[in-house]
Structure formats: C-alpha cells, structure tokens
Amino acid sequence: MVTFYKTEQTYQSGSKTLAGDYYTSPDIFAAETERIFSRRWFCAGHASRIPRAGDYFSLEAFGESILLVRGEQAKVHAWYNVCRHRGTRLCEQSEGRFGKSIQCPYHAWTYALDGRLIGAPLMKDADGFDKADFPLPPVSMRLWEGFIFLNLSESPRPFEADFAPLLGKFADWNLPLLEPAGRAVYDVAANWKFIFENYNECYHCPPAHPQLAKISPSNSGGNDLVEGPVLGGFMLIEGADSLTLSGNACALPVGDLKPEDHRRVYYYSIFPNMLLSLHPDYVMFHTVTPVSPERSRITCEWLFHPQAFGRPGFNPQDGMDFWDMTNKQDWRVCELSQKGVRSRVYRPSPYSPRETLPAAFDRYYLGVLGA
C-alpha cells in the first residue's frame, strides 16, 4: 500500500536553498557533467517516436550527438553519431528515416541498420583492416515502460539501482503503448536544477500559475516518494475533467485507471533529467538537458492512448496548449532566479514547509555530486 504525505509532513526544519555557485560555477558544472550526466541513466525519449524500421532521431546532449534508430525486428539502437573513419558526424538531421543503411557523406563508409560496417571503399588494401572492428559506436541503452534510457559510462551502474521505486508503479497507464501527439523544445536561461526544484513544489502555483491553481489546488494531494532519485506524488483536479485550457478531457483515458486516478495528476521527477506527469487522458514528460551552468534545453512531449487518435472528442492541443502556457510561466521564474543568484548578496535562505521536495532534491543531488 502506498502512503501519501502532505508536503508539510516531511518538512525538515532548517532546510535552505543551495548556494549561488551551484547554479553558476563552470567548475561545478564540469563536476556535474562527470559525476552525474556521464554516469547516470538519462531519458532520451519514448520509443513510439520511431515506430518503423529506419526511423531515427538524434539527440544533442552532454557534448555528444546520439542517434536513436529503429532497426530490423523492431529493435531500438543507440549509437554515437560518429563515423569510425575520420569521426565525421554521420547524420545532420534531427529526425527522419534511413533506408537500408547509413552512409557517411565524407568518404562513403556505410553501416547496416544494426551498426555493422558494411562498406569502406579501398580499405581492403589497408594492412590488417577488418570491417568487423569498426561498427558504429554503441551507447548503453535500456527501455523502461517504452521510454529510452541511455548511459554514457563505459561500465554503467545497474539500471535498477536508481529505478527500483518505479518498476511496475505505472502499469495502469499503459506507458509502453502510448503514442505521441506533439513535442515542444524550449531553450531556457536557467540552471537545470532550478527546473527540477520548480517542478517539485506548488508553493509557486498561486502567483505563477493562476490557471493551473484554479483547477488543481496547490495544497491538494500528497507525495509518496520523498527522498532519493525519484520524488513526487499527486495533486487533485477540481472543477475540471483534466488539465486543459477548456477544462474538458482531451482524449480517451490512457488506461484502465482506478476511480480516484481520474481526478489526479501524478508528478514525478526522475534524477537527473526526466519529469513524468501522468494525467487521466494523457501523459506528459519533460527531458532537461544542461547546456551550460546557466542554460538548459528542455523538451516536452505528450503521449496519448493509441485508440484516441481520430476519435470524436480527441483534442490533444487542448492539453498541450495548457502546458505550453504553464511551462513558459515556469521557465520565466526559473530564469529570474538564475539572474538573481549571481548577486553578491544572495545567500541560501529558508525553504518554506511547502518546499520539502526541492529540499529533498538538493540533498540527493549533493550526495551524488559529492560521491
């Protein structure tokens, strides 16, 4: 049985915001890149984005370009976007569909959809050259509930080490089957941790999100994951059927939900780059990619029940527009915080009793960074 706590119930007296350097220092950013983003599993997207053999998208993250490709037998592959000859970037587009192979535009080295080097002009005359030694460089990959997770480490930690709290948790929402209806990309002038701290509290909802606060009271709901890599819980929907501009549900329910889950939105932040928001009629997820200490690239994608598409009443824009508005309200206050913490007078200050999850996020983050 899951226990939910009001956020105030897990309040730790004396919790304070992080010092300014954590949001601005290039040295701390370098440490984060090494200790967090080069070691942890991070979300690259949902496999439904590449349904057919040859479909691909590329991901720019942590100094790398990574190709996510649907190969034969529906298998998903993740490779560094780097030719084994001169290192040339193989593919410039952010998404598309390959034919039967992937060819480098420079010297025409050619790879099969399973990564094998199958063409390398004239290299048969190079002493000791064996094509089998030069496949596309793979990235460690795991699928969880349809989401693609990657790990840049040469010896990745077990996926289950961090994701244990989530395994099986969302079975009712049909996550592996859902299909995308839209995608937004935001360039935000704020440190990635501001995004996580912001997502994890609704203390800011009344001033920053008047529309959201009206249909989802900021003091409603409760949290069940209150320490560790995954943090979150639910909030209630009141006076509306879902979080949409109209207040109406915008699609079929995503799954065979329990009665109470038709009035709830579940929000979980998954360290270090994913925000997962489960609504009755759609699932939204963000990925947060640090670009520099003061800049982040954020994607937001919306998934729906596959049978919702084309049905009467299917109006995904109603939910996506609601969150595009709400996202931009969040990015603005995060950007204002980024500007302020550079000041010589900024000091760590008390978190309110409604900011227990940001405080828990900071604790977990500091533990990982110190490791």
Added chain:
Amino acid sequence: MVTFYKTEQTYQSGSKTLAGDYYTSPDIFAAETERIFSRRWFCAGHASRIPRAGDYFSLEAFGESILLVRGEQAKVHAWYNVCRHRGTRLCEQSEGRFGKSIQCPYHAWTYALDGRLIGAPLMKDADGFDKADFPLPPVSMRLWEGFIFLNLSESPRPFEADFAPLLGKFADWNLPLLEPAGRAVYDVAANWKFIFENYNECYHCPPAHPQLAKISPSNSGGNDLVEGPVLGGFMLIEGADSLTLSGNACALPVGDLKPEDHRRVYYYSIFPNMLLSLHPDYVMFHTVTPVSPERSRITCEWLFHPQAFGRPGFNPQDGMDFWDMTNKQDWRVCELSQKGVRSRVYRPSPYSPRETLPAAFDRYYLGVLGA
C-alpha cells in the same frame, strides 16, 4: 580663488600611454572589478529620474542588478534586485512605477516601499522564521547635488574622501533641481579607460570633432583639477551661444551664473564612472559601466532648469543631438584604439603636451589599482 592652468602647463615629460594589457586583460579587469568598482562610490543617475513615490529604475552594473526606488517622504532607496527567498530577480523592467509594494513573481514574497518584508506565504509555519530578518538587501547610497551615488562595499570608504574637491563647487548650476529631458544608452566596444582618457583631452578635437572644434577652440580654457579622482576644467564657447547644432542656446540658463560662465563649458571626470559637463543652458552627464575588458555601456543624460520646460525657445533636442553626434565620434576613435592595442607591436608611447589629464588619469588609476 580657483587657479586654471593651460593643459601644457602641467605637462610631465616622459608621460606615456598605458600598456596594452590594461585594456584587454581579463585578469586586470577582475582586479579593477574588485579594487575599484566594488569599493568606490559610483554614480547611478540623477534623482530627478524618479520624482514620485513608487517610481523606480534598475541599473545593471558590475554583475548586479540594483533597484533605485523613490519611497515615501520622497526618500530614495537603493536595493539589490534579489528576493530574500530564492534569490529571484524581483523586477525585470528597466524603469516604471511600483504600487504600494514590491512582490516577487515566483512565490509572492512582498516588500514595502521601505524594503521591509511584509508578506511571505506560509512562512509563519517555518521554525524560527521572522520577517524582520529578511528585508530587501540595501546598497550603500549617498546623494550629492541630486546625483545618486552607490557603493558595493560592505564597509564603504567615506564619500568625502574622494568627493572633497567637488563639494560646493557647482552651487551656481542648481544641480539638485534640474530635470531630465533625454537619455541615450551606448554600447561601446572599448575599455572604460579609453572613454575617460578621451574625455580628458581635446588634442583629438580638430580631427575627430570638426563641429565641436569650430565653436569651442581646442586650445581654449584651462584646468583647475589636474591630479586625483576628479580631473578637469573649462573650455570656451566662441561664435555660438552654446554647444548645440544651431549654435543657439536651447533653454533658460540652468542657474544664476557668473558672466564668464555663460561662455564656458566645464568638464570634469569623476573617478571611476562619471563625466560631468556643465553648459550654460544644460548639464550633461555620462556614466560609464565596464561590461568586459573590451566593452562598456555608457549612458548620457541631459538636465535642464525645471522652469525651462514648456517655455518658448526650449529646444533640448538641439543640444542633445549635438552631443549624440559628438559622442559617437568619440566612441568610434575609442573603438579603433581598442582594436589597435591588441597588436603585438603596440607599445606605450609619448603623450602629447595637450594630454596631461589623460596622463593624470592613468597615474591615479594605477595608484588605486596597485592599492
């Protein structure tokens, strides 16, 4: 009695321009930020810019955003633009008018116009939290002749230590009463010291300012402050009534001036960021804000007698356009100098006998930097 010297009379044989590093080195820029701009009083503007309770403007300088606010009882306040909760920038606009209070857009912490924290939702439940401990962070401030001076040090040096030569000096010009008619902001690709050195000599006037040189001979006048933080003197107006495009006076005299002061413009550079130029019919002042070793932001504002506004013959644009033209001529040669001193062959070279004030500026600057 004030003694004025021709610039050549204070010529020091062997004076040379500064080495190139002083205009380009990030290390020297960091030392300047610490030893000069974080310690010295600098001009933020004129209080007449915010006449009514609630009026404010913000200032971006030396890594800070500072709010200048007219509070109750006509009092001028200076605060860091930083919320005491999460450090959020409180105000994004560069100028405007607050109502009765200042509210943070993130979590609605609210401050009175005297800086007291008067609202902090839910914080009454935070252990030991007392609103009295979290006022807006103040910046040290002094008013001099209507000008707002700020100091970022935690224990500022006495204002009088640097401003003694100026106290009472400009009583005839009615500086505290004057009112603004215009403001220009320039982004200049030159080190801030080039701006000061340029302002302090008219050796460049014949080639660079043909219009100015025609109505204010470059060898006229004399200097009375020739060493120290304030440098300058006067030049004559000839064949015109003032420095305007038309040559006519563009407003009432700013004060009850001595007869000779109707034919003079007084120019003083006030270390480290102000240039004050007193004409018979208007007062112009520049503030120079270093942005990086090779970039400065310069404001130029023009003040007039309060009774000049609306009178027949009031034509402030005539004076402002003259100086906008002249300013841009100066910024161009400063930018060309900036480009040149990066060269491996640039070496300190002899100042001319008409560049005694730039040489004095350099000496004072080096003394402060070495301190």
Added chain:
Amino acid sequence: MVTFYKTEQTYQSGSKTLAGDYYTSPDIFAAETERIFSRRWFCAGHASRIPRAGDYFSLEAFGESILLVRGEQAKVHAWYNVCRHRGTRLCEQSEGRFGKSIQCPYHAWTYALDGRLIGAPLMKDADGFDKADFPLPPVSMRLWEGFIFLNLSESPRPFEADFAPLLGKFADWNLPLLEPAGRAVYDVAANWKFIFENYNECYHCPPAHPQLAKISPSNSGGNDLVEGPVLGGFMLIEGADSLTLSGNACALPVGDLKPEDHRRVYYYSIFPNMLLSLHPDYVMFHTVTPVSPERSRITCEWLFHPQAFGRPGFNPQDGMDFWDMTNKQDWRVCELSQKGVRSRVYRPSPYSPRETLPAAFDRYYLGVLGA
C-alpha cells in the same frame, strides 16, 4: 626530372588520423599560434590586388590587422595597422586607395606611403620626441611569384628554408603576371587542419564531389611532393577542357604550357596557410586563417592571364562557380568532421591508402608543433 607517384605508392602502413584534441583544444591552438603562425611565412594574397600607388588591402590574421599597401616605385609594403601614438587602428576598410599619406582618425598623426611619420601635431613640444623614431611598424615580407608572404617573427627564418621545393617550379604558369577576376571569403566551422587534410586527398571526391569526380577521375594523376611543407601533384582533366561548370575552358591559357599540362590540374598545399591549384586557363589559390580551434576563415581567389580580360570567350565565372560549389561541398564535410571529433568515442583511425598526403601533412605538422 620530376617523379610522380600514385598516392598508394607512398602509403605508410599504420597511418592514423590525429587525436581529437588537435582539432578542439584551446591549448593546442595556442601552441600552434606561437610555434607555427607566429614563426612561419604565410601567404597574404597576390600583389596584383593592389596595382596602383596608394592601393591597399587589410588582412585580419592571428590577432593582428595588417595593411598591405602599394607605395611609390611600385613597391609593396606591409605594416601593422597600428598608430604609433595611441595604438589606434589606422584604417577600418578592408580595401581601398590611400592618397599621398595615411592619417590616423584620432589625433591626425600622418604617415607617408613609405611608412615614415610625417605629421604629429604639437609633438615638437614634447621633450626628445623625434618623428624618425615612430614610423609605421613593418611586417617582414617576401614576394614569391607575385604572391605576398608575411612573417610575424622578430627574426624570421629564411624564406628559402620552406619554399625551396617550389622555387622555379611554376615558371610556365606566369604567376607574377596574372590578374584577379574574383574573390570569395568563407567562414568555416572547422579546424584549419581539416581543410588541409581535405585538400590533400581525393578519396572523398566520389561521394562529396560528384561534378568534380566526373571530369577529373579521383584515382588519376600522381604526386611529386610527398613529405615536408609542400605536398601535392596533379590530377587529370577528362571529358572536359577545364574545371568549369560548362566543361569549356573559360579563358586563354595562363602560360606557354607543356602539352600534358593542358590536361592537368596541379594541386599543392603550402604549409601553413596556402593551397595553390594551377589549371590550364586559371590559377586558384586559397588562404586558410585559423580563427579559433573550431573556426577558420578561408579566402579563395582566381587569377587569369592579363590578356584574357575582355577577349571573346573569357568567362571567369564559369570556373569560379565550379569551385565555389566544390569549396562548399568541402567545407560541409570538414564541418561535419569537426562536430564528430568532439565525441568521447572518437579515436584515431586508419587512413586509407588513398590518404597518404593527409598522413604526410599530419607528420609534418606534428614535427613543427613539437619543435
């Protein structure tokens, strides 16, 4: 007698591409600037660009602005674009024509077309000042076959040390007499060495240059300079008269060529910044200026026989457009390589037997860098 080798004949087993740091590291770039570009002779252009007394162009390279000026008696001068007074950049334009002298826009110091300081207002009153001590700062210069070569070192190495292989080599092509018909400037997001490696192999021609590969077989020709500062040889023209969009010759032959040279294009890379491509009817040369580890500025200029201009059949655009297309194909693959070598998985990989010259370039480069 010149011996030409097929590129495969000089293949060294085990040759690999450079490590990624050589293309991205600011430290290596700084070492290159000091050990290569501040010591080696580099090409600034062709003297035919400034035919008349007073003609000039300026060159931005390696942190300097350099003025190339045609003086009296047809003499070519090279000076740093730096006034001897305040270091001011003398000339902002990239090309033009001076009158009888060069005047600084700041304080009107004036230089003759041979570099002597001939005017310095008021400096006669500066103690010990002698105009003879303040000429324009010269840059070491040599003319070779009409090309202007510069050296930024205070004690330049002998020009012949590096250029011995070229002296007299191209007499048939009339290089000193040729005249320009066009000039292109490219800003390329790739390290300068990618440009050289690319120029030195035609392994990439079939995939990257379908038009070129069609009229100049990628396995044709041979190389005669296969180690050292100058690398190259020739390739055949087949099924066309020259490398033009139409396939027709676009001008008179540039010289009294040997019969076989009417069917050949000679390609030589000249360390560290010049690519020289001799066609029967025109000569093309590139200069490559490193701007940062990941950015280069490239000029491409086309020279023709002076008697070709105005003749029937003179169609220089036909050749220039062919190479503008081909240049852009090259810059694209160089930029893709630049992007790829930043990856943590990029490793030096085997060069093909058709990439012996890039391998020789790398060896020579490493030798110079290590010196």
